[in-house]
Amino acid sequence: MTSALDGLKVLDLSRVLAGPWAGQTLADLGADVVKVERPGCGDDTRAWGPPYLRDAEGRDTSEAAYFLSANRNKRSIAIDFTQPAGQETVRRLVASADVLIENFKVGGLAAYGLDYASLSAINPRLIYCSITGFGQDGPYAERAGYDFMIQAVGGLMSVTGRADDEVGAGPVKVGVAVTDILTGLYASNAVLAALAERERSGLGQHIDLALLDVQVACLANQSLNYLSTGKPPERMGNAHPNIVPYEDFPTADGDFILTIGNDGQFRRFCEVAGKPEWADEPRFATNAQRVGNRKVLIPLIRQITVFRTTAQWVSALGAAGVPCGPINNLGQVFEDPQVVSRGLKVSMAHPLAGQVDLVANPIRLSRTPVRYRNAPPLLDQHAEEVRRDWLGDAE
Template sequence: MSAPRSPSNNAERQAPLAGLKVLDLSRVLAGPWAGQLLADLGADVVKVERPGAGDDTRSWGPPFLTDVDGRPTSEAAYFQCANRNKRSLTVDMAHPDGAALIRRLAAQADVLLENFKVGGLQQYGLDWPSLQAINPRLVYCSITGFGQTGPYAPRAGYDFLIQGLGGLMSVTGRSDAEEGAGPQKVGVALTDVMTGLYATIAVQGALAERARSGLGQHIDLALLDVQVAALANQASSYLVSGRVPQRMGNAHPTIVPYQDFPTADGDMILAIGNDGQFSRLCAALGHPDWALDPRFATNPQRVANRGVLIPLMRQATVMKTTAEWVALLESQAVPCGPINRIDQVFADPQVQARGLQTSLPHPLAGTVPLVANPIRYSATPVVMHSAPPLLGQHTAEVLAHWLGVDDAACQHLRDQQVI
């Protein structure tokens, strides 16, 4: 077997998923997040939406984008976070001709994303068995709250519900010994985002397998499954020990000190991962003796005696401001940092240096500010080429490009209220 050809320069190399066609029938966050990632990697992602309404998140505001004259539009900020680089096609799948049109598109697609209730697409002939029959190469990714099987399969699933049911909230929030104790959800729809990431990985895995077998397959992805998998060390600690993890606020169950501490003007985070870091921290705090104290000298000892150590440290950390501590501790290679508000995040020099805030031209707002994709390829950089689309913005364009539908046929579909 000959070795793969090495391109002479990067200009010859395409985006990783260039040429891939993705039909995105999903709404809200988990599915659209996956669709956006696939689009960022070069796929042609067509977002299929309901005429006149579209994705639910289009109306999840305020805030809404403002137009070039400063007047509010109907485009919610929420929608902007998960629909970059896509084209919007409006089709009424409840109309027989609309369902038929989507089937024609699916016959041309490499990937289909959907997050309807289990069995919800069968009545339209858009379920996995129906589309597999017309396109055996199709990778069909179903995202639901609870999966295609099991007693909860018929239920609707939302991120907040899954954070509770899946155990995340049981280990998030102040401990029972503190004022304000109680389970707490994460401040973003983290289970949805993680499910979108798993979906993207699963799709790419299925595409790699298809390159060998020539056949697509069905991906059954559930928010609950993802949340349980993402319990990570908390789950493994329970499975190994039989002890149920408890809420500990910002403290870590097996590393000390690894939490927030008060300063003269706010709070900071210390994340001490080994005994050497702890020794340097103690010296910076003015208490080198703590590193020699048998109660604190090693991490297991610190975990056992956290109730003694943490109050002592809190008395020391309030003596300087957050900025002063961060400057001092960073100079001593002690992991630390501030607790930033989101405005401070985007003002941070490292965030700015990495280009994590970007903007794209928008037909109503002029430009729309967005968070950039964090993937950094050396040879095929992620290209953010188009803002989240207006509802139905690319309907005629997609039908012409994918199916060869001309203007007259497109107008007929509009007259019949199919698109």
């Protein structure tokens, strides 16, 4: 069985999350991704624990769970490219590479002769992807950028959290480093676009990706809400600025999420809720009217939902074709029958723990599916085989 990117060679000089996520995506699709790490310590996230991967006896290994999340299917080699010998090794690897991913500060690799201009002279077909906080130019270009800060600067936190008039009001970050992950996905997409163009031109190119750019782009409808009106959107908790009802509601034993996307779904909800007259009420009949009268409608719905359990609502509304769902914790997520059926947890052999459980790649290709070849590597685990496979060095 072949994979979509079999034969593609990727040199991954990145660390933490955005760059490694891009590298893992390409690796899952079949690329040979070699992760270049600092001798002795490796990727920063190797030390971002606890929690750590546990062995068969329940003892912590040296491998942090954070590192495991973004480095599957890669091979690791430790190279000190602050030294001339290490720089020469990277140049030799670049000579046969298709793609290089890095997330050093602007100009950080130029001091070692490993910038795009220097390496493209060695390999004109090289796709060189640079990921930074703020991009290669502009007044903030020299600044470091971490996901949390970018969520704030890029506006995401201004629309995340409870409204000012609610208990617990204030800006809140998303519970996952979502800007890093989205940047990694944009990076892998950009790499594939550059590879497609290389088929026509025969030339590589430099990709300039900034976390801030990605964060602003991914505000999507919220950005357009502002650009269309000149009024910055406000925090609304779990409510949606453009759709009603589309938020969390209390039940007899907890809470559930109701995500009604059109007037037909609202009418079916009203029937299940025992309030069919709401669907014909002038204030609620269309989404635009419901948005304008959300402060009237939402309390009415809340008075109804508390009389059934979450499971009862999910069952009844699901049968009626009304989108809704429980608010699961991660234990419930991985026990969910749909998650189990889709195989979203995969187990791989691991040299320290015996095996490691990982989250599956969600891409499903019919002819060239994702393959799980290598567990996230130990530091410098593949030095000899990388030198043999990429450089032709004898072991």
